[in-house]
Amino acid sequence: MNVTIKVKRFDADAEKPESYWEEFTTEVADNATVLDALIQVREDQDGTLSLRCSCRSAICGSCAMRINGQGGLACKTPAVDAVIDGTITVEPAGNMPVIKDLVTNFDGFWDKINQVTPYLQPQGPEPEAEYIASNESMLHLSGVTACIMCGSCVSDCTVLEVDPTFLGPAALAKAYRFTADPRDGDEDGVSLDRLKDLGQKSGMWDCTRCMACVTACPKGVDPMDRIMALREQAMDAGLTNNNGARHAEAFVELVGHSGSLDELKLPVKTVGIFNVPALLSYVPVGIRSLRRGKLPSLFHKKIEGVENVRRLVKKLEK
Amino acid sequence: MLEHDVLVVGAGLAGMRAAIAASSRGANTAILSKVHPVRSHSNAAQGGINAALSDRGDAWEDHAYDTIKGSDFLGDQDAIEVMCKAAGQSLIDMEHFGVTFSRDEEGRLGTRAFGGQRRQRTFFVGDFTGQALLHVMFEQLLKSGVRSYEEWFVTSLIIEDGIVAGVMALEIRSGEIFAIRAKTVIFATGGCGRVFEPSTNALIVTGDGMALTYNAGASLMDMEMIQYHPTTLAGSGVLLSEAARGEGAYLLNKDGDRFMKVYAPNMLELASRDVVSRSEQTEINEGRGIDGCVLLDLRHLGENVIMEKLWQIRELGMDLVGKDMIKEPIPIRPGMHYIMGGIKTDIDGLTNIPRVYAAGECANVSVHGGNRLGANSLLDTIVFGERSGNHAAEAVKHIKYVDFDEQAKIKEEKARIQSILDRPQNGDRVSKLRLDMGTSMNDNIAVYRDEEGIKKTVNDLKDMKVRYQDVPVDSKGKIFNTDLIFHLELGFMLDVAETIAAGALERKESRGAQSRTDYPDRDDENWLKHILVTQGEDGPQLSTSEVSITQWEPVERTY
Numbered sequence: 001m002n003v004t005i006k007v008k009r010f011d012a013d014a015e016k017p018e019s020y021w022e023e024f025t026t027e028v029a030d031n032a033t034v035l036d037a038l039i040q041v042r043e044d045q046d047g048t049l050s051l052r053c054s055c056r057s058a059i060c061g062s063c064a065m066r067i068n069g070q071g072g073l074a075c076k077t078p079a080v081d082a083v084i085d086g087t088i089t090v091e092p093a094g095n096m097p098v099i100k101d102l103v104t105n106f107d108g109f110w111d112k113i114n115q116v117t118p119y120l121q122p123q124g125p126e127p128e129a130e131y132i133a134s135n136e137s138m139l140h141l142s143g144v145t146a147c148i149m150c151g152s153c154v155s156d157c158t159v160l161e162v163d164p165t166f167l168g169p170a171a172l173a174k175a176y177r178f179t180a181d182p183r184d185g186d187e188d189g190v191s192l193d194r195l196k197d198l199g200q201k202s203g204m205w206d207c208t209r210c211m212a213c214v215t216a217c218p219k220g221v222d223p224m225d226r227i228m229a230l231r232e233q234a235m236d237a238g239l240t241n242n243n244g245a246r247h248a249e250a251f252v253e254l255v256g257h258s259g260s261l262d263e264l265k266l267p268v269k270t271v272g273i274f275n276v277p278a279l280l281s282y283v284p285v286g287i288r289s290l291r292r293g294k295l296p297s298l299f300h301k302k303i304e305g306v307e308n309v310r311r312l313v314k315k316l317e318k
Numbered sequence: 319m320l321e322h323d324v325l326v327v328g329a330g331l332a333g334m335r336a337a338i339a340a341s342s343r344g345a346n347t348a349i350l351s352k353v354h355p356v357r358s359h360s361n362a363a364q365g366g367i368n369a370a371l372s373d374r375g376d377a378w379e380d381h382a383y384d385t386i387k388g389s390d391f392l393g394d395q396d397a398i399e400v401m402c403k404a405a406g407q408s409l410i411d412m413e414h415f416g417v418t419f420s421r422d423e424e425g426r427l428g429t430r431a432f433g434g435q436r437r438q439r440t441f442f443v444g445d446f447t448g449q450a451l452l453h454v455m456f457e458q459l460l461k462s463g464v465r466s467y468e469e470w471f472v473t474s475l476i477i478e479d480g481i482v483a484g485v486m487a488l489e490i491r492s493g494e495i496f497a498i499r500a501k502t503v504i505f506a507t508g509g510c511g512r513v514f515e516p517s518t519n520a521l522i523v524t525g526d527g528m529a530l531t532y533n534a535g536a537s538l539m540d541m542e543m544i545q546y547h548p549t550t551l552a553g554s555g556v557l558l559s560e561a562a563r564g565e566g567a568y569l570l571n572k573d574g575d576r577f578m579k580v581y582a583p584n585m586l587e588l589a590s591r592d593v594v595s596r597s598e599q600t601e602i603n604e605g606r607g608i609d610g611c612v613l614l615d616l617r618h619l620g621e622n623v624i625m626e627k628l629w630q631i632r633e634l635g636m637d638l639v640g641k642d643m644i645k646e647p648i649p650i651r652p653g654m655h656y657i658m659g660g661i662k663t664d665i666d667g668l669t670n671i672p673r674v675y676a677a678g679e680c681a682n683v684s685v686h687g688g689n690r691l692g693a694n695s696l697l698d699t700i701v702f703g704e705r706s707g708n709h710a711a712e713a714v715k716h717i718k719y720v721d722f723d724e725q726a727k728i729k730e731e732k733a734r735i736q737s738i739l740d741r742p743q744n745g746d747r748v749s750k751l752r753l754d755m756g757t758s759m760n761d762n763i764a765v766y767r768d769e770e771g772i773k774k775t776v777n778d779l780k781d782m783k784v785r786y787q788d789v790p791v792d793s794k795g796k797i798f799n800t801d802l803i804f805h806l807e808l809g810f811m812l813d814v815a816e817t818i819a820a821g822a823l824e825r826k827e828s829r830g831a832q833s834r835t836d837y838p839d840r841d842d843e844n845w846l847k848h849i850l851v852t853q854g855e856d857g858p859q860l861s862t863s864e865v866s867i868t869q870w871e872p873v874e875r876t877y
Contacts, residue, residue: 013795014598029553036554043749046790047801052357054520057556059449060357067401076637099491100798106354118455120416129373130413135421139626142418142444145453149356181416282747299607 003028003079005037007049008091010098021096023087034090035063035074036083038102039290051102058218060243062149064155065102066091071216081156082164093155095164111149112167117194123186131183141307147221152197153213165202169213171225172204177228195234246270256313259303263296319724322348322465323714325485325500327527330358331696332450332678336667339707340504341462345714347707350467350487350498352522352803359508359520360699363448364631365432366440366561367412367696369405371474374429375438378402382565383870385694387861388434388590389658389687390830391542391846391872392865397683398666399868401694404701405432409441412700417454418443420627421578430627431564432692432876434590440693445559445630451696470496471803472526473731475503475534475586475674480653482534483674483720486731490803493796495735497727501717502673502710505531506703510809510814514654514763515756516555518547522730527651527680529810531661532817536669537633537850539682539863541814542821543658544832545690546765548594550653551582551638552611558631558650560692562616562643563587565627569598570613571606582877588877592689592831595652599765604649652765656695658686658831659821662850667706672782677706682847687865688830710843738805741790748805748864751789755782755808755815763822768836772823780857786812817851820858824849 004025011017012275024041032040035053042049052062056075063074067082068089082088096104121133153169160166167175178191185191198204204227213223235245249270250269254262271278289295303309320373324340326333329351333701341347349582351358382402386393413419419441420644422428429438443450457533459466469490476484477495484499507527511519548569563569569587571577581597582589589597606612616624621644624632628643635641641648660682667675667683678699685698758778762771786809793801827841828834847862 011795012797025543034639042800043747047748047804049797050793050798050800052353054353054357054522055359055362056521057362058637059351059361059446059630060359060520062353062357078637098797103798110354113862114460118463120414126414130419133421134425134426135423138418138421138443142450145418145443145450146446147453148361148449149453178416181418183416212484228837 001032001080002027002035003083003088004086005034005088005090007101009101010092014102030080030081032079032081033156034067034076034077034088035090037079037088038090050100059148060149064093064150064152066094066134066155071152072150073218074148076218080092084136093151095157095160096151104151106151108156108164109170112171113149113174115167116171118174118178118197120178120181120184122183123193133182137182140284141177141181144173144180144221144226146219147173149221150218152216152218153223156212158210158212158218159206159208163202163206166206167198167203169207169227172207172230173221173223173226176230190237192237195230195239198230198231199234199239199242199244204234205247213245241315243278246272252313256310258300259309260304262300264298264300320498320500321500321719322346324348324504324710325350325502326504326506326707327351327485328358328506328508328678328680329355329466329844330360330506330508330678330699331452332503332699335457336504336506336600336675336677336710337464338455338462338705339704340499340711341464343708343711345711347711348465348467349459350470350472352469352471352490355459355466356453357522358452359523360452360696361449362518362520362557362618363696364445364557365561365564366430366442366447366693367451368432368435368439368691368693369409369441370439371406371409371696372400373807376437378405380436381405381439384435385662385685385691386687386870387875388689388691390592390689390840390875391687391842392830392848394542394682394684394866395868395870396866397665397685400558401685401697401701406695408700408704412451412454415454415458417450420444421702430471430561431588432628433560433563433588434585434691440564442561444626445561445628445711448696449853452476456773470518471806472530473735475530476727477534477723478720481720482671483722486727488735490863493799494732495728497722499722501714501719502675504667504675504677504710504719505680506676507680508679509657510811511654511657512752513756513811513815513818514544514759516553516760517654517756518550518555519655524807525680525814526807526810527676528661530811531669531671531674531676532813532853534671534674534853535852536674537662537670537852538817539659539662539686539848539850540684540821541657541659541817541851542728542763542825542849543660543686543688544654544763545591545656545831546595546652547655548591548598548652549614549650549793550655551634552609552651553636553650555653556634556638557653557655558614558634558648559628560591560629562614562628565623565687566619568615568618569594570615571601572608573606577601577606577612581582585877590689590691591835593877595765596833598652608649609650613647614650616643617645617648617849633877654760655689658682658684658688658690659818665705666709666846667702674708675706677702688832712796730802735802739791739794739802741788743790744788746785746789748789748801748808748823751782751785752804752808752811753814755779759815759818763818766833766835767822768834776823776834779812779819783812785818805843817858818859819832820851826858846872
């Protein structure tokens with residue numbers, strides 16, 4: 001099979017380094033992966049092409065990049081599936097500075113992993129033999145520890161794109177791996193200190209649930225689902241005195257009241273009616289919304305059949 | 319100058335374990351690796367880690383005997399005793415660190431069957447045990463605060479007045495050369511699988527530590543003992559775990575027969591790896607294969623078992639050859655996987671070069687002898703990684719740093735590297751030379767070997783070493799110049815390849831992974847001994863040493 005592969009390149013040694021596109025055509029086996037094609041280009045045509053890769057079997061996490069604009073592992077993507085209009089387009093992973101060609105700088109990635117205290121912290125005495133734990137709990141955690149830290153989720157995270165301080169999907173999934181571990185935290189397996197830390201700004205409540213990380217993850221870790229599970233754990237642990245938790249509670253309350261979301265009340269309930277500075281910070285957004293005719297109606301109406309919605313909410317709360 | 323009591327080179331399981339151990343004993347410790355630690359090849363161990371837990375009614379002696387029999391009696395029994403006695407605590411340590419091991423119904427650690435063992439003692443996390451262990455070890459490394467030089471490449475050892483004084487290393491990101499002074503250096507650089515093509519091994523597994531120490535005077539031992547894994551994918555050579563057979567998968571020939579009943583009537587598919595690989599190769603050679611493969615059949619295990627315990631290899635089958643193991647058998651064949659041989663060490667990881675240690679696959683203690691049992695390699699890395707780290711941390715209390723002229727060393731190494739970058743194009747390529755080497759090794763140092771084939775490879779390698787002196791690179795840049803790294807790695811690989819071929823030619827018998835068709839029997843009288851390779855003026859110099867036998871006399875080996 002003949003494939004054309006278009007690579008976004010960056011030569012850091014150049015006098016004025018800047019990105020440019022280069023196309024290569026190479027003959028690969030029918031079941032070749034995108035990585036196979038890139039390696040073949042590097043070996044047969046242009047040894048200056050730099051990329052990280054090692055295991056070729058989706059376990060080392062080296063070869064995350066954007067393939068046709070989508071984060072993922074080159075070694076797990078069949079070339080034949082990646083050809084669009086005759087070409088496979090590859091770029092370095094997003095949300096990280098580029099070092100050379102497809103090689104990105106992971107320093108920020110690891111800084112964030114470090115921020116979640118990434119090791120088990122049991123509070124009680126250590127047993128002589130193994131900790132007793134259910135197979136179900138370990139299987140559940142193994143779904144998260146299957147994360148290979150490849151950075152595909154971070155590459156495509158839409159929050160990180162606008163807020164580089166966000167802990168991001170990989171670090172938050174890593175954090176969940178501890179908060180959900182029955183061995184971590186107190187004797188009931190509750191990791192209260194972790195949940196408090198993760199509830200701060202740039203933490204679990206800053207995810208906008210866009211699903212990009214779930215789509216990008218090559219290992220089925222579903223980081224966003226783990227972030228949502230963190231939120232549940234935090235609220236179950238009574239950590240409700242923060243914008244994120246109030247936002248979630250207000251959301252349910254408002255929908256349960258009128259059957260649809262009252263977008264004017266939501267921010268007020270989220271930050272608190274007496275939190276004047278926070279409320280004032282909404283003013284510019286309000287003015288911009290007003291100008292574009294997008295300000296919600298001042299008088300929020302109940303929807304028809306609101307009783308059904310209320311019944312639903314009650315049932316869910318049970 | 320950068321300076322450490324203990325410098326660990328390589329950050330897989332053995333290296334990180336060594337660094338954590340040394341640091342916990344108060345030594346100024348650093349770890350250096352050409353890749354980030356979690357990218358290391360320990361990741362690729364799928365099936366599990368062996369330990370005989372006495373509270374399950376298992377005994378370390380039984381584990382030891384299975385290991386010794388698996389090694390075809392070439393393993394050193396004193397070292398095997400050390401490993402099997404330490405296994406239980408090492409396993410529990412990893413569990414306490416946070417590994418999410420599979421559990422039994424009572425919530426205790428669960429086991430699966432593995433090849434060459436008379437009872438179940440393989441502890442596991444799905445079919446990605448190595449990755450699970452590696453990431454937890456990395457967590458502990460972060461906790462320890464050990465300095466980590468990530469994406470640094472060791473180019474040579476610094477030897478001053480005959481004593482190892484540190485290493486020269488290239489920071490890949492900047493392209494700068496540094497001298498790092500160290501009282502002790504622990505090599506934990508993994509195997510050398512890429513010397514063969516194909517191989518299950520990751521592209522980074524290039525025998526760096528073996529070659530660096532060999533060039534500095536270390537003895538490599540039993541290098542001919544190359545494990546061909548019974549279940550690798552045709553083409554890429556990617557590994558499918560022994561866990562598949564541990565869970566009950568069948569091996570079938572083209573007629574649908576479970577052919578292992580002929581070769582290992584008792585253990586069938588769970589005979590030791592050398593036996594199963596030879597059986598497959600015989601089936602293929604005698605015309606009962608399909609396109610150079612036999613079939614691995616998981617269908618009868620059912621979707622639930624596959625999805626709970628083998629889901630990663632199922633994904634690999636779908637991604638790489640488009641076959642779903644739940645629905646159909648998958649073609650596999652023996653493929654180069656592991657080297658039992660390596661840098662000769664004592665039970666504390668010390669090599670024959672003072673101040674230099676080795677642990678993990680790059681070392682040969684020797685606990686695997688002629689054939690390693692599945693799930694003993696993870697154990698080896700952790701037990702001997704820890705012992706090396708502990709020993710080095712104690713040793714540094716009594717030794718001093720060796721002085722050297724830092725700037726002179728840097729200048730000299732820069733000039734050597736520059737001379738590679740400056741080579742004119744001559745039509746040859748590093749990738750081509752590497753492929754030629756790998757193909758020759760795979761053709762002739764294969765499951766079955768004979769003198770004629772091995773000699774051909776010995777001669778091929780001589781020619782290739784000449785070619786290596788002139789082979790150029792494309793990339794002349796400084797920043798992240800992987801082209802240069804591949805060039806340096808190839809030099810290491812050619813040195814290691816030569817020692818493997820030399821050992822295979824020397825051992826005139828069939829034992830473990832060495833199956834000589836011209837010497838088909840095991841010959842305890844002449845060859846129950848280790849083969850040592852050291853670097854001489856005209857290439858590898860060979861000698862032998864005794865095998866340690868403590869309580870188990872060699873007997874005929876059947877499964």
